[in-house]
Amino acid sequence: MPESLPVITDPPVDHSDVVTWVQSLGGPVWIELSGVDNDRCRVITTLLHGNEPSGILALHRWLAERPQPQTRLAVLVANVAAALAPPHFTQRIAPGGRDLNRCFRPPYEDASGMLAEAITHDIMARAPECVIDLHNTSGNGPSFAVATHCDPCIERLAGRFCDKLIVTDFRLGSLMELPFAFPLLSRCPMFTLECGGALQPAAVEVAGAVYRKLAEWPSVTDLSPNPALEVLAHPLRVELKPGVRIAYAHAPQHGAQVTLWSRIDAYNRGVTSPEVCLGWLGEGGLANLQARDARGEERIRQLLCERDGKLYPRRPLRLFMATTNAEIARSDCLFYAVPY
Template sequence: MAALCLPVLRDPPVDHADVGAWVEALGEATWIVLSGADDRRCRVITTLLHGNEPSGVLALHRWLVERPRPRTRLVMLVANVEAALTPPHFTHRSVPGERDLNRCFRPPHAGASGALARAVVEDLQVWDPECVIDLHNTSGNGPSFAVATQRDPRLERLAGQFCERLIVTDFRLGSLMELPLVEPGLAHCPMLTVECGGALQPEAREVAGSVYRRLAEWPDLTDLVATPDLDILVHPLRVELQPGVSIAYAREPQPGVDVTLWARIDEHNRGLTLPDTFLGWLGERGLAGLRAWDAQGRDRLPELLCERQGRLYPRSPMRLFMATTNVEIARSDCLFYLVPL
């Protein structure tokens, strides 16, 4: 095997009862390798690309205590250790001042986050896995779902093992799951993101745990059966703030704030959002403070959302997901995604 860029722990004992102490002992991005009954094949799970999304590493720590013996070599990456350990622990998406690691998997690989992303890419090509599953937490509370970059029966079969919904996105943001589209050496490898639910939701850790257990137990990925009732949504749009627009989350409109979203807007991450669903209040800028991009860079806000007496509503039925109540994520990333129906 060629040399790896990142450190490797092979079949490690878990010496720390506390997951924070365990991550501190890792100290940096680390591959954790479990020998399999058949080490000629390899499967990869990545976690903690965002330091404030700990369910994957919490589930991994708990699962390793059981000393599992997978069917194939199973390789787990605990990625953004530095961000996770920035005080307060598990609250920083990225190292302060650094780029979002999960936006750095396309050239140029600038800065420390870019260098780490490039190291992950090079190591993945060495591992040559059968599949890669990237574990995340949603930025607000909500059900688990999977995300893929294309309609692919292999990805749909994988997604159906863990979630009831698959989002097929045509946004290209530089995320890890896009690597088969940009790295010829990984073009054969199905890569899927599993959003396990909110970081504080106990069930999110259970979803993450199911990924480790099932990927370890399956004899052959080609034997997986499609889930006929998997809900597949395509072509999501990103609703964002316009530059310089202020935002708050509250139960009443905030004076001097351009957009005040309902304090529990993340409740709409479940089910159908109808045209009479109140989403928040708009200040003097009105709808001009928002935009709704599709993957072709078109702002489709006017056909999707509307203002009625200073309040924000959908124009038609839609599915919302990844709606956050975190002001920093709203400013730096997006307010929510939606798929019109």
């Protein structure tokens, strides 16, 4: 059985800057606040990626208010090593590690896997009423939630923080997939909340609202639904094929097989029409890209097309998580897309 992570219970107010405070934590840690009813627990996880700091910034600010939650509130500060790798809050993965939010499934053989296993054990031991995993989007854009299945409780919870819920059938080893693997969590509403871009002040406000509301609500099961919540199902991940070179610019770049528009994250809002040029394709054309669904079937030509060396949507699309970070594009994906 994995060893539990350290716990800091009812921490005193820390008036240092957030980096100094994170350094003082010493590594992955649970910050646990006593509640009016300590027999119940709610969980928030943050900083699974070191370059997604809105959750930790909001936590540091909120703890200064000396909150007393309705229930016990356990907050995980996860990937401290990645967050503190210089420059601070710019590294997604700890040096020498793997993407922590791809490690929540066996084998747990390396340091990242063992940390994910310990987090899983700790969450199950708390038998939480809900788990909300805070992230930042890899490009600028509005907040949205991601879940692995349709669930009315998830919709009511997510609808308090955003107007869009993505229901994905991809299984990547993320934390929000734990209810599928562990029956003890099967009835626990668990989802990811993408608070917005890491540099957007509004993203810290979204994360702050999660702490405040989960602390204030007497119950998470009797919330009223958000009638404006839009539920989008079965997104496709648009990825580079192995070895393909990418650039971001205002014109096609020499040596790049795919050049995306430098502000492609502007299309993380609304519907992108087939007339919008997303970028330029070099040698190999559309064959440089792939978009396999959860069953492994290639769907790229249903989403995108090439005209005169330029990349366009084949049909109106809802894009999200479109990034302008070439490293994330290579290691993860260019963007997600849902036909509109």
